[in-house]
Amino acid sequence: MLSLAAICQCRYHRAMTDLHDNGETPSLNVFEPLRRALSERYLTYALSTIMHRALPDARDGLKPVHRRILYAMRELKLSSTGGFRKSAKISGDVMGNYHPHGDAAIYDAMARLAQDFNVRYPLVDGQGNFGNIDGDNPAAPRYTEARMTAVAEALLDGLDENAVDFRENYDGTLTEPIVLPASFPNLLANGSSGIAVGMATNIPPHNIAELCDACLHLIKVPDARDDTLLNHVPGPDFPTGGVIVEPKENIAQAYRTGRGSFRVRCKWEVEDLGRGQWQIVVTEIPYQVQKSKLVEKLAELIQTRKVPILADIRDESADDIRMILEPRSKNVEPEVLMGMLFRNSDLELRFSLNMNVLIDGVTPKVCSMKEVLRAFLDHRREVLQRRSQHRLEKIDHRLEVLEGFIIAFLNLDRVIDIIRYDEAPKAALMAEDWGRDHVRATSEADYVSPLPATGEGELSEVQAEAILNMRLRSLRRLEEMALVKERDDLMLERAGLEDLLDDESLQWGQISDQIKETKRLFGKDYPGGARRSVFAEADEAEEVPIEAMIDREPITVVCSQMGWIRAMTGHIDLGRELKFKDGDGPRFMFHAETTDKLLVFGSNGRFYTVSAANLPGGRGMGEPLRLMVDLPNEADIVDILIHKPGRRLLVASTAGDGFIVSEDEVVAQTRTGRQVLNVRGEAKALLCRPVTGDAVACVGENRKVLVFDLDELPEMGRGKGVRLQRYKDGGLSDAITFTLSEGLSWKDPAGRTRTETDLTEWRGKRAGSGRMAPRGFPRDNRFT
Structure with a gap:
């Protein structure tokens, strides 16, 4: 988006130009509401981002940069059976002719179209280092080479037959297609993702054969329900395979609304090592997960012991995926180990579905699967009509030429005389009356220039030009027979095309045949055409208690x-x-x-x-x-306890404040811990004691002891607490809970345990000052 300064400068120059054009003296003060100025320009930027960068077209499933890459490769004649060209040449042509953006962005987009782990059906056949699933970047474009794949050629088929509209490129020197003919629903086959202004799109890839079946069903039953399409397209088909464990009803709901998500897991198996030992082998990972980062995450789980039953992770991948997971003990259940990894790593993730696409290349809309397929089929019908009309025009032109050729063969001597003797043979051919008999001239003196035509055999300018351009070797009897046969064949084809253009059912029939041919070409017999992702039923990975993972x-x-x-x-x-x-x-x-x-x-x-x-x-x-x-x-360790669920704790500070807290509420889930006792100023947390009994005993730094009922202390989750004992000077030294009937015990300086059962002298209310400690009380003012 333009900066505010740039916007203001543009407005200033435009205002100055308007004033000069009107003959007025320009003023330095140009006023316009900032809100309107910003909204106009931001709207322009937003629309440009939505239509020309981020969202794909529902008809061919491509963004402008991808469409321009394929068209430039076609112009360079980089067919799937031809040779390769340097990627630098391709990206340079795209940038110079069609896409006025950086070459790095163009090359990155082209490289992605060649990555079989990112694109279900690659559109670019790359030669060289085009990156890998570990996240390594492609080599520089001067090192790599590329050409189109057969799948890309299917998207471009019919481009020379006026199948789609063209527009001028950014500098008006060339033309480029607005949309490609697209022989298959590429939007769903290869998916797409992008972030625009205020909207985004994220579409997973699918299987072409299944999409073709859904299209055929939609042609046969135009009002088919969305659920019936799932019989043909059960869900996504990711390039990296994996296991889709989302319930069928959730998948159906996502395809009906155009929004949802799919839970995808890795594919794994248990490999027996003998003698009771085993290991887990991961052979497929979820879509768009970088293997190197996944391995790093699993190693981090081992290092931090978040999954203590995992002992080691090894990456033994070559051309295929092979990740080894070693358990810490052979007694661990493989399902328990994988369940923990599903929760804590990208071995399971959710792929979101947001089918926000451009309808007719203009209107952004969140579509259902049925709407996307319908947009594709309507596009294919328009392509068929345009190609048929184009072929019809070609046939009419050829028939006109053939009629002229046949007239020429029937009057070959006269044609030769006109070409040999007439000063203006083209005009003479057009003026000749070919309906009358002609006498062959023996010399230029015998040649009679044609009179204005009066019969039905008059030649058109196109026919005359074609006759003059005819080669001498074509003047054979066999050639005349071939022309007559070609004319008859074209007349028959023309009648078929006229019937096709007039009959909608014939059009859908031909579209069905085309889709069946596409399925045959790119179905299960095509390399990589068989379904890769499988479906399974699985519950959400539950949190496994650490006790279940540790011996x-x-x-x-x-x-x-x-x-x-x-x-x-x-x-x-x-x-x-x-x-x-x-x-x-x-x-x-x-x-x-x-x-x-x-x-x-x-x-x-x-x-x-x-x-x-x-x-x-x-x-x-x-x-x-x-x-x-x-x-x-600056903080010290006050105490370390073994956590016992359901137990209560007494916490207190040196200031003499405290309360009771449930032990279940103090368990922290992160390294930063959980704040429970609020302390301020010079006060610090002093003690943490398990609660037992029905009374509380406090002793201050002044050696005064106070005993009060436990019920006087509140139970809180967090806070400063209430005052346990009042002091003029100093603070709290110690506090414990005990059973009043059993008495208060402590150890004397000699190490002997002493118990005081008559505590009447020290009994009081909470926040009292207390009385001096009994004789023999420890000098450190501690009960324990």
């Missing part, structure tokens, strides 16, 4: 004071001495299983979730926990 094994989780975490195989003695980095030591150490989820509570009030199966092995020092979650450098 349940005991581990011991160890996290150091510096935040280095590891998982040691088995449940080892928690009192065992372990090796740590210099200056580091143990902080958290507990037994778990590989199927567990670990909840990490940070001093910033966020909960982070880590799968125990993803922890590094215990042979080394482990890895920093911050590499697994996005824990800020």
Whole structure:
């Protein structure tokens, strides 16, 4: 789109020109509403994008750039049986003669027409590197060569017979076709995609033989329902194959409305390796998926352990697709593994359908399959009528010439005399009365110039010119017989064409014959003509719990004071001495299983979730926990817990605020974690304790203890919480929940457990100040 400055400058120059033409003195102040100026120009740009760039024509299924490429190749005589020409020559001719855009864009469009993994029926036969399914770019156009395929020639068939209208090219020096004759519904056969202004199109490829059957059915039953067409065209047929697992009713609905989507999966099989070992081999991938990026994604799933039952991925592809997926254990179900990969990679995707096309090359419309096929058939009928009318005109011209030839043969001596002796033979031939007898002149003196014609044998200018251009070797008796036979044959053909043009049923009959011939040429016997995509019934890939993907094994989780975490195989003695980095030591150490989820509570009030199966092995020092979650450098690890669904947690900050939260609400799905406890200023998250019992005990930095009922604490999903204990100076040191009837326990400095059952002195309401701790209470003001 033009910039605002360019628009204003154009308006200024136009206004100045108008003033000069009217003899007025131009003023520097030109006023026009900006809204109107922008809307006019944007509308022009939008229409140009829609009609001449992004949307295909429903009749031949091509965008202007593709149509111009094929027409230029035809002008260069690059037939499917001829030689190749450099791609640089082709793109240069297209750019110079028909398409005023960059050569790179033209070459990219031409290269795509040659890629059998992008186009169901390639229109360009490429020689050289035209790219591959891994996403590698084609070689430079000076290295590659191209010519048309037989399929492209079928689109151009009849172009010399006035089958379609032509228009001038961009500089008015040449002409180009507005649309191609198109012997088959290329829009559906090869599909199309594009983004215009305010609209887009995305049409999958289909099988030509099936489309031909649908066209024949539509000719036979013009009012056929959309559903009956699905008996002939069950769905897309992608160049890369794959398995379409969309329900039939959804496919039918998409084709009825012109909008929808198709769920496409890769084609895979289980390969037995013997001794109970197996591997999965992927032989076809979904349409428009780059294999290299797919392999990278699968490798990323292995590295991040999002699919822990996948051990390795290998790409053994050559000319065909062969991707090897190795399971981590032979006990894994192949269906479970593929189900996880379908959910987390492009081994399954949805291909959207949006049949937004140009009707008659002008009007954009979202069409149903029936409407697209009807537009093609109506175009074929118009092409047939125009070609028949063109042939009729050719026959009339030839019959006129033949009549002249026959007259010449019947009066051969007189024709020879006129050509030999007359100074104006053409005029003499036209003036001669060929209905009377003629006497052969023996010399120029005996030659009598023709009188004005009075009989029925008068020759036209076309006939006279043809006689004068006749070769001497044609003046044979056999040639005369051939002319008479040709005239009779042409008269018979002419009568047939007149009947054809007058009878609609004959027209549809001939169109049916043409479509049957197209099906024979490009059907199952054509290389790559058989259906590639197959159909299957499958439910949506469900989320598989991690427990179902991981072998349940005991581990011991160890996290150091510096935040280095590891998982040691088995449940080892928690009192065992372990090796740590210099200056580091143990902080958290507990037994778990590989199927567990670990909840990490940070001093910033966020909960982070880590799968125990993803922890590094215990042979080394482990890895920093911050590499697994996005824990800020200024935040510390407050606690690490094993996630137990349905459990409740007590969370509190150093400011003395806290609340109860359901453990199910703190599980995070991303590395960034989930904010639960809001902390401000210098306050930090202090503790996270499982809720047990019916009472809460708090101790502050001032060594005052407060005991109150658990019911006084609210249960929240996120927030600052409520005040647990009131302080004049300092903040909260510790808090726990317990059963009041069992008493409050703590360990004294000697390591002995002491229990206080009579807590009357410390009982109070929430947010009270409390009383001094009992004698023997730990000096660090901690219950545990």
